[in-house]
Amino acid sequence: MTTPPPLHPGRDPGDNWAYAADGTRYWGAFGAAGLLAHDAERGVLLQHRAAWSHHGDTWGIPGGALHRGEGPLDGALREAAEEAQVPAGALLPRATHLLDHDVWTYTTLVADVASPFEPVAADAESLALAWVPVDRVADLPLHPGFGASWPLLQEALREHPVVVVDMANVVGSVPDGWWRDRRGAAERLLGRLARLRTAGVASDRLGLGLDAWFPRIIAVVEGQARGAQPRDGVETVAAPGAGDDEIVAQARSLGAAGARVTVVTSDRGLAARLDGAAAVRGAGWLLEMLDEVAPRQ
Template sequence: MTIVPPSPGEPRRPDGPRDPGDAWVVTPDGTRFWGRFGAAGLLAVDADRGVLLQHRVTWSHHGDTWGLPGGARHEGESACDGALRESAEEAGVPADAVRPRMISVYDAGVWAYATVVADVTEPFEPVISDPESRELSWVALAAVDGYPLHPGFAASWPRLRALLDVRPVVLVDAANVVGSVPDGWWRDRSGAADRLLSRLAGVAARGVDAVALDLPEDTWFPEIVAVLEGAARAAGDVAGVTVVRAERAGDDAIVATAERLIATGRTVTAVTSDRELATRLERVAASVRPVGWLRDLL
């Protein structure tokens, strides 16, 4: 593997000198990959308008094709951070207008490209903000195959398209999780629930390995829903976690929540070690994991 800097004719970033990651990785057979530390791109999915595609300028690598806003990652930069930074630089994508759903990684051994699939939570209009974009457009899912696509994106699109309907949720029986460790939680149930919610928010931010959810690809960012009952209902809200406060029996609220989520097309993984509740959840088509499974994630 050889690292080759960009040629003098290739344009620099509009905001200053090149980052050390802006270089070619060249394999012994001459194959060139852009990004010394790998690369990342954002597949923004809008429920009404489709996916955001970038029409690349002619002089770029695989120019005059359509692909994703993205580019070389910085040293030590996560896939999500790299994809969000690059899409902001190239297409004006606001970081707070999208929510990552999954990461798919193409690994060539000496180089890797991470596609971050993210749902649009706040509609926005893309803006051409650097010389690499010829055009930016929202494209309906059914129309993507009709565009002259960047070879890398063309190879991954059928697999990604098939996964866009997968929307995982981790549904947590909070009382069962908190009660699994004798740490004095019974003296302050709302405080114990607060601590659990905070740790669940960490899981939401880090993501979950696809294998743990029995899903393909690499990493998923499932919706986290926690059901609180009794005195624990006084716990506060935490960003990244949806809290359901059971008015009566917690188990009934968990089953009802699972049914509601599944009816909207969600793939539900419920967390409880209560055997009776697990049986009820499986009857409504939810997958069930024991509390230890979640504690490993925490």
């Protein structure tokens, strides 16, 4: 098939072209988004695009036009589900990359496969779907937009940011009466950290490329806060002894496994012990981000 199927009259208004002043057109009246799913064993999920599609007969990622009022992450997951039956629950977001052409944007969601799945070509936009080893992607005839972004995206696949939070230090940096209920104060902070994990962290705050990241967050609790209930997306580690000892052990273990570790603490003694094992940011660094996405109630 070399001509596109007719547009459905009841389609979302986003399923249309956006035009630049010079006449260049881009698919997606409200922008577009796509999913780069990465499986540690099999590589990345690519789509062989139908000949009739924009830049057809090339390889790219499942994606398409955003719907009215739809966020780019939701749009990327919806398009991947529609085109390749990618189950959203099988993925863990890692980062986003934004291509901005002023009148039109394209957001690539980089996500790790947590539960393996087999893609299925669910509509006429795909000639084939395949897991392609990362080092073989550049050998394929790539969609121009994806090809231009691939070097940055490939580099992102090598990065595994982890933020380890000294909960006692961060909680104690704000004199809000936390000493009357240390466990409750820790749980409130865990709730805010969960919202940050969902919202993402700007790349410049982690010293990484792309635009935003969804780092793994590990919260180390100690003392009376050990019983704090965990929150979705945040790992809680109860220190068996001194919290500082557990934070150092976590940083060294994660670093040895290839992670880029950032420890959040304003404790100078702990920071000195972490020299070379992790980047260290003060409590204010974290609290500023939390105030943006999850203000204190």
